Amino acid sequence: MRDADAFSSLHPAVLFGYFVLIVGVNVVFMHPLVLGISFLGALAYAAYLVRWAGLRKLLPGLLIMMVIAALFNPIFNHRGVTMLFYWNDNPITLEAIIYGGVAALMIGSVLLWFVSYNKVMTSDKFLCVFGHVVPALSLIFAMVLRFVPRYFAQAKRIAAAQRGIGRDVASGSWYARARHGSAVLSIMLTWALENAVDTSDSMLARGYGLPGRTAYTDFKVRERDFMAALALGGSGLVVVVAIVAGVLHAEYFPAYAVGDWSVAAWLALGAWMLICAAPLLLGLREEAVWRSLRSNL
Amino acid sequence: MSTSVKTRLTWLFALVGIVAVITLGVLFPFDRNYYFIALAVITLSMLPFLAAFEGRKPEAREIVTIAVLTALAVAGRAAFFMLPQFKPGMAIVILAGVGLGRESGFVVGVLHGFISNFIFGQGPWTPWQMFSYALCGFLAGVFFSRSAERHSGFSSPLQKTLLIIYGALATFVIYGLLVDSASVLIWSSEFTWSAARAIYLSGIPFNAVHAFATAVFLTLLSTLIVERLTRLKTRYGLFQPH
Numbered sequence: 248m249r250d251a252d253a254f255s256s257l258h259p260a261v262l263f264g265y266f267v268l269i270v271g272v273n274v275v276f277m278h279p280l281v282l283g284i285s286f287l288g289a290l291a292y293a294a295y296l297v298r299w300a301g302l303r304k305l306l307p308g309l310l311i312m313m314v315i316a317a318l319f320n321p322i323f324n325h326r327g328v329t330m331l332f333y334w335n336d337n338p339i340t341l342e343a344i345i346y347g348g349v350a351a352l353m354i355g356s357v358l359l360w361f362v363s364y365n366k367v368m369t370s371d372k373f374l375c376v377f378g379h380v381v382p383a384l385s386l387i388f389a390m391v392l393r394f395v396p397r398y399f400a401q402a403k404r405i406a407a408a409q410r411g412i413g414r415d416v417a418s419g420s421w422y423a424r425a426r427h428g429s430a431v432l433s434i435m436l437t438w439a440l441e442n443a444v445d446t447s448d449s450m451l452a453r454g455y456g457l458p459g460r461t462a463y464t465d466f467k468v469r470e471r472d473f474m475a476a477l478a479l480g481g482s483g484l485v486v487v488v489a490i491v492a493g494v495l496h497a498e499y500f501p502a503y504a505v506g507d508w509s510v511a512a513w514l515a516l517g518a519w520m521l522i523c524a525a526p527l528l529l530g531l532r533e534e535a536v537w538r539s540l541r542s543n544l
Numbered sequence: 545m546s547t548s549v550k551t552r553l554t555w556l557f558a559l560v561g562i563v564a565v566i567t568l569g570v571l572f573p574f575d576r577n578y579y580f581i582a583l584a585v586i587t588l589s590m591l592p593f594l595a596a597f598e599g600r601k602p603e604a605r606e607i608v609t610i611a612v613l614t615a616l617a618v619a620g621r622a623a624f625f626m627l628p629q630f631k632p633g634m635a636i637v638i639l640a641g642v643g644l645g646r647e648s649g650f651v652v653g654v655l656h657g658f659i660s661n662f663i664f665g666q667g668p669w670t671p672w673q674m675f676s677y678a679l680c681g682f683l684a685g686v687f688f689s690r691s692a693e694r695h696s697g698f699s700s701p702l703q704k705t706l707l708i709i710y711g712a713l714a715t716f717v718i719y720g721l722l723v724d725s726a727s728v729l730i731w732s733s734e735f736t737w738s739a740a741r742a743i744y745l746s747g748i749p750f751n752a753v754h755a756f757a758t759a760v761f762l763t764l765l766s767t768l769i770v771e772r773l774t775r776l777k778t779r780y781g782l783f784q785p786h
Contacts, residue, residue, distance in 0.1 A: 274668060275580050319731045323739035350731065361667050370662060381598050384655070387611045391659050394615030395622065402623075429764045436616070436765075440772055443612045447604035455604045 251296055251366055253533035254526035258472040259372035261479070266364050268483045269522060273357050276490050278497040279345075279505060281519055282352040288523025289359035295527055296366045309358055313351040320347035326500040346499045363526070371465070378462040385462075398439065405434050479525060482518035489515030554595040558588045579729040586675045593650045593678070606782050609773075610651055613640045617656040620761075622663055629753040633660060634715050635761035636769070637681040642692050642707065643773025644783045646685025653678030672726035676719040683714065696778065697771040707766055712759040720751030 250256040273285055294302050320343050322334070327342025370392050378385045406416050414427040454460070489495045495515050496506030506512060562585050569581040602610075613636055620632035633656050641649020657674030661667070688707055691699055698704045724747040728740045777783050 270668075274583075316731050319739065323732060323736055323742065354730070357668055361665065365662075365666060381594065383598050383602050383607055384594060384651075387607055387614065387651075387655060388659065390608065390611035391615045391618060391655065392662075394611060395619045398615060398619045399623075402619075425764075432765065433768050436768060436772065439612045439616065440609070440776065443608040444605065444776075447608040450604040450608070456601065 252526075252530040254529045255367045257475050258466055258468050259368070259375040261472050261476050262367055262372060263376050264476070265479055265522075265525075266360065266368065268479070270357060270360055270364075272486060272490070272519075273353060273360065276495075277346075277349050277353060277499075278495055279349050279352070280516060281495065282349055282356060284516070284520050285523050286352050286356040286359070288520075288527070289356045289363065291524075292527045293359045293362040295530060296363055305362060309355060312358060313355045316354045317347040317351040320344075320350055327503075328501045342499050342501070342503050345503050349497075349499075367526075375464045375466050378464065382462060394439075398435065401438060402431060402435055405431050405438070409434075475525075479522060482522050485518040486515050486522065489518075550599050551592065551596045554599075555592045558592050561588045578735055582726070582729055583671060586671055590654060590671075590675055590678065593647070593682075594654065597647060597651050603782065605776075605780055606648075609644070609776065609782070610640070610648060610655070613644075613648075613652050614655045614659060617652065618660045618663070621656075621660045624757075625664075627757075629750050630757040631754070632757065632761040632765075634677065634680060634719065634754070634758045635711060635765060637677050638684040638707070638711050638714070638758070638762065639766055639769040639773070641681040641683070641685035642688040642766070643770045644685075644777060645689045645693075646682045648783055649681025649683075649685040649689075650678045653681035668730050669723065669726055672723050676722040679722075680711075680714040680718050683718075684710065692770050692774055693777065696774045698767060704766060708759050708762045711762045712755040715758040716751050716755040719754065720747060723747075724751075 255262070269285065273282065276282075293305075297305075321339050322337075324343045324346065325338050325340060327340030329341035330338045331341055331344070332339055370388070374385050374389055377388075409416070409427060409431055414430060416424060416427045416431060418424070419427070486495075489511065494506070494509065494511045498504045565581055565584040565588070569577045617633040617636040620636065624631050637649060637653045637656055640652040654674045654677070657677045658670065661670050661673070684707070687710060688703070691703060698707075721744070724743050725735075725740070727747075728735060728743045731743075732739045
């Protein structure tokens with residue numbers, strides 16, 4: 248299968264680690280600059296992956312979620328020293344409004360990173376990562392993905408056959424339709440379970456569960472996967488250490504304060520910026536290389 | 545190392561992990577520590593169940609049966625996508641628990657929550673949905689599977705009615721409360737009662753439709769699925785607890 252872009256062609260383990268790191272920091276660490284950078288990175292990369300047409304469909308829902316997050320905090324959270332006004336006898340504070348804005352950035356960037364996650368971590372890559380750790384569950388996972396489209400096709404066939412003998416799901420009284428619908432479901436279920444027995448017999452015949460069997464994967468670990476893991480892992484370590492050591496620091500209650508701007512803090516922010524921009528940079532770099540090679544031909 | 549020792553070690557690991565996470569979170573509070581603690585606790589509490597399933601090296605028939613039920617649940621959610629919250633997934637997860645036992649109820653629940661979100665979008669809510677489905681399926685197995693196995697189906701219409709009531713209540717209370725609590729933690733910095741009340745109240749219509757859908761699908765499907773699953777289970781000697 249063709250990958251969506253250069254970043255997606257990295258080894259699945261690297262990709263999975265990347266998303267765990269980035270969503271983890273987003274969800275746990277509420278820092279306006281960190282989340283702002285992450286939001287911009289997520290927006291740019293999602294826009295690069297799904298283009299404007301894909302993004303246009305997502306933006307309304309995203310904005311609604313962000314507005315709810317921004318309003319939710321000042322309405323229900325009355326901590327903070329700078330009281331602005333009263334709303335329904337409840338004090339609305341500046342700190343809670345700022346916190347709401349940052350929470351909106353958090354929600355927005357997490358949702359946007361998940362847009363990229365859904366595009367990049369396709370199910371085959373997920374299986375590559377977890378096939379060795381949880382073989383039985385991964386096998387079920389792969390089977391379910393295959394069964395779902397197959398069940399839709401079979402349900403259509405059953406419904407057509409039932410229509411042929413006068414049990415149309417789409418016509419008749421409400422009660423008749425429900426009865427015909429459950430007849431289709433019942434046939435469907437019998438078929439699926441019978442099929443399951445055949446499938447498992449076939450699996451046994453091919454030696455399922457014998458010792459020494461391996462999990463097939465199409466992905467190879469290449470040199471650039473090591474490079475990417477090293478670069479991203481190193482930057483990630485810098486960011487996590489900076490957060491745990493309190494170098495990057497943001498406080499909202501009782502008063503809003505964003506940590507002192509030491510060299511170390513800027514260094515950590517730079518590392519975070521590199522992490523957030525990496526997928527897009529890789530993609531753009533590959534496109535530039537491709538164009539320059541083509542024009543030389 | 546034998547399977548049961550490994551399973552026990554996983555339990556120990558999860559318990560120690562949960563206690564450690566809560567202690568650390570309380571001793572060294574950080575931003576959004578409530579969200580992080582809750583996420584860590586539910587993830588860790590799913591591990592022993594999945595490790596036990598994985599560790600006993602399930603047979604091919606068990607694997608395919610679980611895949612069939614999960615696929616039906618996922619396909620059902622996709623088939624009813626135009627009716628928000630009216631989805632058969634929970635009913636099928638519960639019936640997996642009744643027909644095959646609590647372990648299978650748990651596994652089908654986890655997988656349904658996880659895989660259906662590949663179609664409907666993964667997000668910070670996924671672990672909570674997985675855990676809530678799994679818990680409802682597990683409890684259905686605890687309450688109903690022994691009687692279903694003994695009678696190869698429902699012992700009486702009363703038993704079926706009880707299952708339908710359980711399904712509606714579990715969906716409304718367990719699933720609704722857990723997933724809505726996740727929303728509170730996702731959206732606000734801490735768990736305040738006024739914020740929680742607002743989310744719970746606005747969640748009532750959605751949870752009510754979901755509970756109603758579960759009751760409807762349990763009414764339509766339960767006799768059929770439970771009979772077939774218990775038959776499969778006794779005929780091939782599957783899903784026997786060790």
